[in-house]
Amino acid sequence: MKIVFFRKIVFYLLKKISSRNKLILEVNDLIYEQSIDLELVVDDFFSFLQDKLYTIENCNYIFASNEMKHYVSEKYSILPKYSTVIVNGAPELCDYSFMFNNEEWMNTDKLKFVYAGSLNKGRQIEDLLAVFDNDKDNLLIVLGNEGEWLEEIELANNIFYLGNFEEKIAHYLVSKCDIGIIPYNEDRFYYNLCFPTKVSFYLTAGLPIFSTPLKELQNVFYNDDVILFNSFSDWKNVIMNIDKKYIEKMKKSTDLIKNKYQWDFLLKRFDFK
Structure with a gap:
């Protein structure tokens, strides 16, 4: 994705898909913000990538937390009808x-x-x-x-x-x-x-x-x-x-x-x- 030509093709296709279908992106983490707080290597490319992902016209987003949804929706002006929340679940308990x-x-x-x-x-x-x-x-x-x-x-x-x-x-x-x-x-x-x-x-x-x-x-x-x-x-x-x-x-x-x-x-x- 860091190769400009490849990146342009990917986002062109995503835009086209979103205009003709229901495109849903599942958002479990915000890599850029996470890397800062977890003291990992902070790569500004992830900030750029998030800017592109969260501004795809007519795209739907499923966030893994309410605060994450609120933060991203407010930052990128995502309308409520295009976003929802499904928190991370767990399996049924088994006997071992x-x-x-x-x-x-x-x-x-x-x-x-x-x-x-x-x-x-x-x-x-x-x-x-x-x-x-x-x-x-x-x-x-x-x-x-x-x-x-x-x-x-x-x-x-x-x-x-x-x-x-x-x-x-x-x-x-x-x-x-x-x-x-x-x-x-x-x-x-x-x-x-x-x-x-x-x-x-x-x-x-x-x-x-x-x-x-x-x-x-x-x-x-x-x-x-x-x-x-x-x-x-x-x-x-x-x-x-x-x-x-x-x-x-x-x-x-x-x-x-x-x-x-x-x-x-x-x-x-x-x-x-």
């Missing part, structure tokens, strides 16, 4: 108990907090480990990709790194915990714009969520008891004093809505014809 017998971390009465996702070193994972370091009353269960470095350091006795698993197996392991956590930096623009895939992953596994106060999530769950919001700077204190009965109350609220975040439920109300 035959694969895991007498796991030490499963057989405890302690509260089990779980982080499932990318474990790139330097992405607040070290800070998360510090929050739970030698907490006698709570466990931290960690699983996901790029976490090999965790096998090379000495983890506290209450912190368990399980490794990386296929999605449905990871989903089952998450369901054996008590509460899912989202430690994203609430001061960064993109984190407030997105609807983390972890949300549906945790909820459909039957888990309530402990999260930093992200704008998208606060707007979606403003009147629900399924998510507890606290600034990351307060996490250690909140976790040390958390009430198990309150977590049970959150779980009951989660049971009422968890099926609404499965892919089948999210997609069935849309007609893509």
Whole structure:
């Protein structure tokens, strides 16, 4: 796409397709804004590419969050009739108990907090480990990709790194915990714009969520008891004093809505014809 001739052909075809058919672009991420906030290599080409993609006449857009839709629609003057939102869903929970017998971390009465996702070193994972370091009353269960470095350091006795698993197996392991956590930096623009895939992953596994106060999530769950919001700077204190009965109350609220975040439920109300 960085080759001008090729790019012109692509956008000529997209314009032609959009004028004769219903063209739908699914928008899961905004690469340019994301790369800034995640401290990746920022390539100005992605800003240019987004300018082209979001100004295709008569094109329809499906955004993965409400805040993302609002931001892009306002920036590029996309009319409401051309945009909608489908948040990232999760699969139906499956039973993989035959694969895991007498796991030490499963057989405890302690509260089990779980982080499932990318474990790139330097992405607040070290800070998360510090929050739970030698907490006698709570466990931290960690699983996901790029976490090999965790096998090379000495983890506290209450912190368990399980490794990386296929999605449905990871989903089952998450369901054996008590509460899912989202430690994203609430001061960064993109984190407030997105609807983390972890949300549906945790909820459909039957888990309530402990999260930093992200704008998208606060707007979606403003009147629900399924998510507890606290600034990351307060996490250690909140976790040390958390009430198990309150977590049970959150779980009951989660049971009422968890099926609404499965892919089948999210997609069935849309007609893509």
